[in-house]
Amino acid sequence: MFENKHNWKGYLYLAPALILILIFIIYPLFNTFLTSFKENYQFMTGEYDGFSIQHYMDVFKSSKFKVAFKNTMILTIISVPVSIVIALLISVGLNSIKRLQGFLQTIFFLPYVTNVIAIGLVFQFMFNHNYGIINTVIGWFGIGPVHWMDAYASYGEAMAVIIIYSIWSSLPFKIMVFLSGLQTIDKQYYQAAQIDATPKWRVFLRITVPLLSPMIMYITITSFMGAFKTYEHVLSLFGDGGTAGDPGNLKTMVWYIYEALDSSKKGSVAVASASAVVLFIVIMIFTAIQMYINKKRVHY
Amino acid sequence: MEVRLEGLTKKFTDVVAVDNVSVVFPSGKLTGLLGPSGCGKSTTLFLLAGLYNPTEGKIFFGDEEVTEIPPEKRGIGLVFQNYALYPHMSVEKNIMFPLENMKMPKAEAKQIAYEMAKLVQIEELLDRKPKQLSGGQQQRVAIARALAKKPRVLLLDEPLSNLDARLRLQTREEIKRIQRETGITTIFVTHDQEEAMSISDQIIVMEKGIINQVDLPQKLYNDPINLFVAKFLGNPPINVVEAEIVNKVLVVNNKKTIKVDLPNQKVKLGFRPEDVRIDPNGPLEANIYMVEMVGRDTSILCTINNEKIRGIIDSEIEVNVGDNIKFDLRKQRFYLFEYNTGARLR
């Protein structure tokens, strides 16, 4: 490497990015953690009355947080595996065809760039009890009409809408990653398998999935992270109340954080910080578990 | 199992890769498909495997026509150029994989995997992953995998091209030995004439999708059917000089040389470097422009009327750059080819 005696020069190039990163990423990381322990914290003045773990106790005791935690878990545990399996099947299908491949690929990628708020309104209307396309179509098969998200909707129905919307909008990213992974797999493995009379399902399970396992692991981890942070989807579907029907409090953990942040109550920023730290830890635990499980199974 | 091609043609969108090929691969023999890259030899192999469908023509395995039968039903073993070993499976799992597809019990499959590994002499590597093996070892695993299901025909696509020079020598003997031991009809593709010559029972020389000659290795070398085959076989390659037949005498560089019993015409004269024999009374004449000492032989590079030729002579004979030499051809071994088509004149 070329000898550069001026250390400052590197830092000069780095400075604009580094200053912004220090202010908006590094400092907040520590500060949020610190704030979560501050009692009676007032963010406008910066005053507080010492440190304690009181806010964590409050978060864990809060029934609202428990509901938010439950909602987030249900949403995550259903939508992540389902969307991964669907994306995997679509990718393998797409990879196996020639005609229409580009066209279908474009359709599957469409949801990627869409505006969550705009399409949230569309889903709202698609699942409309009277005027929606969903009830019309399932009506052809003698099912429904289902309330989905109106004032009479059950918790399960409303959750189903969120899950469907989450899967719909998360598919393209997964398909893109899987497809680019599949395209790097040497065709000869498939030819070899074909010559050895390998049944298609066995090719999928014994060759495709193992060779794709780094992508699958990557997608699994990022999808869990993403699903734990669900917020805009629920907001765009159910509005600021975050509720549908009778039992339907559908707020998620991130919602809980923003709600705390938004309230004008004294010390609420600290509560928000504590709940953000809790979310962070939950995500970390899940990621660690997955990495541990995957370590033995992933082929690099 | 004898393999037979009848009028086999494969057209891709704008090229004819294999053009009306009819040939027989004899049962229990090792046949080399030889030709420069792009001559259609790999396409022919993939047609045999069923990975490509022919545009026209038929393929027979024994009496059974397999043209329309998908690869998995043909009972073939195929060794790919890059081996295509499943990277996530151990050597043993790789060899067992085709057997498990046949729903063979695990214990039996394991037993066969071991036998195959022993045949190719890698039995101590069964637990390794392909990544932990050398190129030559991977090659053997690929052969073991292809042989495990007892295929009717074994196909090898450029089996030695990914190995270094030393391993290549060793592996080609190994392939020959395995083929002899199993007695399986084997077809392999190569662009390396030396490789084909050294192990094949029969060689098929292809060029531009067409078969030029099918023969025993030595026969191809000694009795090429046309200029292409003559040029393709042999290293250093054959010398080719323009000449003319005038009144039953071959005229080279305006000098009468050898008597030939052919009508008057322009021809190309071919002779092998090792047949050059310096002789003051010899009919041919050349000017030396470079001398290379290579061990026990001396290689002389000369020009005959601006055409470059090479001769390999005994190193005892003293020659110098700039010398005009006269030479003869051993055993009168030379070949005449039609000037335009390159067809052999006899």
Added chain:
Amino acid sequence: MRENYKLWYYLRKSLVYFLLIFAAVLVFIPFYWMILTALKSDYAVELVPPEMFTWDLHFKNFIDAYKSTRFDLYFRNTLFVAFCSTTGTVITTVLASFAFARLEFKGRDTIFMLLLATMMIPGEMLIITNFVTIKNWQLDDTFAALILPFMTSVFYIFFLRQTFKQIPNELYLAAKVDGTSDFKYLLKIMVPIAKPTILTIIILSAIGSWNAYVWPNLVTSLSNESVKLISNGLRSSAFVDDLGRVKYNWQMAGSTIVTIPILIVFLTLKKYIIRGVSRSGIKG
């Protein structure tokens, strides 16, 4: 016998096509329903059951929906914010990536590793303090609040550094021998070579601004139209008639207006977006 093999082959292929097309239809339904509803008359939109197709298309809904809101202002605001944050992002990431890829200085690799580690942290951890920072600097309800935090990105630095690293070092050494300054080399050699990657960054960053909702919602007040972005504008637009009932065709027209521009960008520049996305992972 041999006909059977072909039959099975075609059956299987047909099944794959059938399932793929079926899935594609499902994926496409929201777009179809959005555009169809946006074009329906006030009467048709309230039919039970709704029509699945109609020739009675009311393109005027788009104009009415557009006029019923301050979309013109939201568009302008969004474009301004997108332009500023994208420009800022490109400048900061190009400079930083160059430093990481080509310059030698103390602590370079340590800093880089630290930055990479921050990619693991959920944004919600950071938003709280950033919110406080913006309030304390009294930047709430200003464009600065919407732009400043998005003027750089660790992921893009990482992404661009990879591209820069692939450029042979000999080019740099050759430029040094010719007496080219670092900055000129970056501008005249590195940036042109890395143009596709930079274009990917520009597109993804602009799309990010277009779809931003949570942060703008936090640092601007609902009543302040002058800094409102398109997503927030769409959400706060009522689309109601004189009686206060929701006009779904207007609402869908509004959604279409917000969705279409970005779909056009996506379709024209698809390969750059896919390149960036499948190279690593950022969710827009």
